[in-house]
Amino acid sequence: MKTFIRLIVLIAPHWKSMLLATVLGFLTVASGVGLMATSAFLIAGAALHPPVLELMKAIVGVRFFGISRAIFRYLERYFAHDATFRVLSRIRVWFYTALEPLVPARLMEYRSGELVSRIMADVGTLEQFYLQVLAPPLVALLVLLGVFAFLAWFGLSLALALLFFFLATAVAVPLGVRALSRGTGRQMVETRSALNTQMVDTVQGMTEIAAFNRAGQQQEQVKALSSKFMDLQGRLAGIRGLSSALVGLLINLAMWSILLLAIPLVNQGKLDGVYLAMLVLGALSSFEAVLPLPMVFQHLEESLAAARRLFAVTDIAPVVRDLPGPSPEPLSYDLRVRGLRFRYAPDEPWAVDGLNFVLPEGDRLAIVGPSGAGKSTLVNLFLRFWDYEEGSISLGEHELKAFSLEDLRRYISVVTQHTYLFNATVRENLLLAKPGAGEEELRQAAREAKIHEFIQSLPRGYDTYVGERGFKLSGGQRQRLAIARALLKNASVLLLDEATAGLDPVTELEVMESIHRLMEGRTTLVITHRLTGLDRMDEILVLERGRIVERGRHQELLEQGGLYRKMWELQNELTPV
Numbered sequence: 001m002k003t004f005i006r007l008i009v010l011i012a013p014h015w016k017s018m019l020l021a022t023v024l025g026f027l028t029v030a031s032g033v034g035l036m037a038t039s040a041f042l043i044a045g046a047a048l049h050p051p052v053l054e055l056m057k058a059i060v061g062v063r064f065f066g067i068s069r070a071i072f073r074y075l076e077r078y079f080a081h082d083a084t085f086r087v088l089s090r091i092r093v094w095f096y097t098a099l100e101p102l103v104p105a106r107l108m109e110y111r112s113g114e115l116v117s118r119i120m121a122d123v124g125t126l127e128q129f130y131l132q133v134l135a136p137p138l139v140a141l142l143v144l145l146g147v148f149a150f151l152a153w154f155g156l157s158l159a160l161a162l163l164f165f166f167l168a169t170a171v172a173v174p175l176g177v178r179a180l181s182r183g184t185g186r187q188m189v190e191t192r193s194a195l196n197t198q199m200v201d202t203v204q205g206m207t208e209i210a211a212f213n214r215a216g217q218q219q220e221q222v223k224a225l226s227s228k229f230m231d232l233q234g235r236l237a238g239i240r241g242l243s244s245a246l247v248g249l250l251i252n253l254a255m256w257s258i259l260l261l262a263i264p265l266v267n268q269g270k271l272d273g274v275y276l277a278m279l280v281l282g283a284l285s286s287f288e289a290v291l292p293l294p295m296v297f298q299h300l301e302e303s304l305a306a307a308r309r310l311f312a313v314t315d316i317a318p319v320v321r322d323l324p325g326p327s328p329e330p331l332s333y334d335l336r337v338r339g340l341r342f343r344y345a346p347d348e349p350w351a352v353d354g355l356n357f358v359l360p361e362g363d364r365l366a367i368v369g370p371s372g373a374g375k376s377t378l379v380n381l382f383l384r385f386w387d388y389e390e391g392s393i394s395l396g397e398h399e400l401k402a403f404s405l406e407d408l409r410r411y412i413s414v415v416t417q418h419t420y421l422f423n424a425t426v427r428e429n430l431l432l433a434k435p436g437a438g439e440e441e442l443r444q445a446a447r448e449a450k451i452h453e454f455i456q457s458l459p460r461g462y463d464t465y466v467g468e469r470g471f472k473l474s475g476g477q478r479q480r481l482a483i484a485r486a487l488l489k490n491a492s493v494l495l496l497d498e499a500t501a502g503l504d505p506v507t508e509l510e511v512m513e514s515i516h517r518l519m520e521g522r523t524t525l526v527i528t529h530r531l532t533g534l535d536r537m538d539e540i541l542v543l544e545r546g547r548i549v550e551r552g553r554h555q556e557l558l559e560q561g562g563l564y565r566k567m568w569e570l571q572n573e574l575t576p577v
């Protein structure tokens with residue numbers, strides 16, 4: 001019930017278009033009833049051979065309802081879909097807005113296929129919430145009231161018979177269907193989600209699956225899920241068939257009962273016989289409003305299951321609280337870290353444990369250390385993907401938490417090991433960093449990142465598509481694009497997170513050159529486990545298990561003969577440059 005109310009609140013802003021569509025839905029069925037009733041009256045009346053003038057009203061009525069029915073049907077479809085798509089776009093925007101602050105800290109536990117399924121399928125399922133859950137009962141109620149009043153005017157018993165069969169088809173059959181299909185809707189939503197997740201995993205992990213000969217097993221799993229999904233669909237189709245047979249039976253029984261009740265009224269002279277066909281056929285066509293009802297509970301269950309899954313994600317509190325209002329202007333671009341401690345969960349060890357250092361504006365500081373030392377954690381904290389608990393990080397004398405996330409990320413450019421390129425053109429991928437950049441500006445950044453010539457050599461230059469995640473480019477080229485992006489963004493603080501990891505030594509040196517160009521005049525924090533090009537750093541911190549174990553310049557650290565020296569020797573032994 002809570003989910004239902006939340007869903008209603010969510011779509012409530014569009015109540016006007018939904019109300020309009022509901023009224024039009026009622027008018028469509030009402031026109032249908034009118035058409036059948038006037039036609040029946042016309043035929044019955046004509047059989048008595050009255051002067052044509054007496055039939056005029058009925059003839060006009062048939063024409064009117066015939067045309068109005070088509071027009072109302074069109075308008076009802078139009079506005080109902082308009083309302084549905086408005087509601088859908090509202091839900092999509094709402095979900096995305098709720099999702100964004102959860103990235104990445106809170107969404108790590110969700111598999112990406114699972115999230116895709118929620119965004120696509122669950123939101124899609126809600127498409128039916130208005131069309132198939134809310135509207136049909138309202139339309140049916142309005143039709144029932146109208147036709148009940150109409151029949152009651154000729155004879156209360158007729159109206160009561162209609163009421164009985166109307167309620168049987170509108171309430172009893174749907175309840176029966178619900179009892180039979182209980183849980184099927186929820187199971188379908190869940191199975192579909194599992195199937196989507198499995199498919200996305202299969203596509204993303206294709207190489208590994210093939211390499212480890214797991215294709216067969218993967219196929220089995222997909223097959224099992226799809227056959228479960230098909231079974232569920234089959235079960236639903238069976239129930240649907242049964243219910244439509246029942247509804248057909250009840251509608252015809254209703255027609256017969258009204259006829260049987262009306263005939264004595266004619267015999268007793270309480271009802272003119274010429275109305276007989278009109279009443280029976282009018283009542284019959286009012287059942288059009290009942291036809292969608294048996295599936296209402298089914299669709300309601302599916303919609304609620306989908307909504308619950310969406311709410312489950314949006315109800316997660318973001319780990320980072322974004323402050324509304326203007327952020328302070330940093331007075332300088334000094335980065336200061338004091339007594340910084342952080343862990344990912346209260347029962348986990350400290351990932352960063354008591355860090356103290358200052359990175360003066362324009363200087364270059366490197367943080368090195370073995371895997372698991374806490375380097376990426378520091379990046380996460382600088383970008384406020386997570387918030388620190390103890391100690392402080394300040395940018396130009398202001399605590400990081402005082403900045404809004406958007407402003408903070410404007411001051412910092414990041415180049416990481418995994419540069420994400422969208423499946424778009426080179427130009428569009430560059431423009432991400434500065435949407436309004438001019439052509440010359442783009443080219444200049446690309447030149448400085450030493451990628452311009454390569455881009456020029458592509459078949460369509462800057463308008464070449466880079467493929468999914470940029471797969472048409474080599475690792476080095478992707479990193480250069482990332483550097484060009486950072487140059488375009490032109491932020492004062494630069495964060496390089498393993499920017500050259502994964503490149504071969506020759507490419508690494510070349511990319512390093514572009515990076516040095518990028519560092520000029522910027523406060524730079526380099527995070528790396530590879531000790532390349534560190535002689536140009538103003539200070540190097542060696543991190544181990546979240547603590548600084550050595551600090552100094554490249555040469556000093558080598559002379560100290562500690563962990564840095566060990567890492568240096570190991571690296572040069574393994575990958576002699």
Ligand code: ADP
Nearest residue numbers: 108344351369370371372373374375376377378
């Ligand atoms: P590095 O980047 O130096 O390899 P990390 O900062 O990734 O090290 O990791 C430091 C510690 O924090 C490790 O013990 C790691 O297991 C833990 N850690 C890293 N990321 C997460 C996370 N998202 N959730 C929980 N623990 C994490």
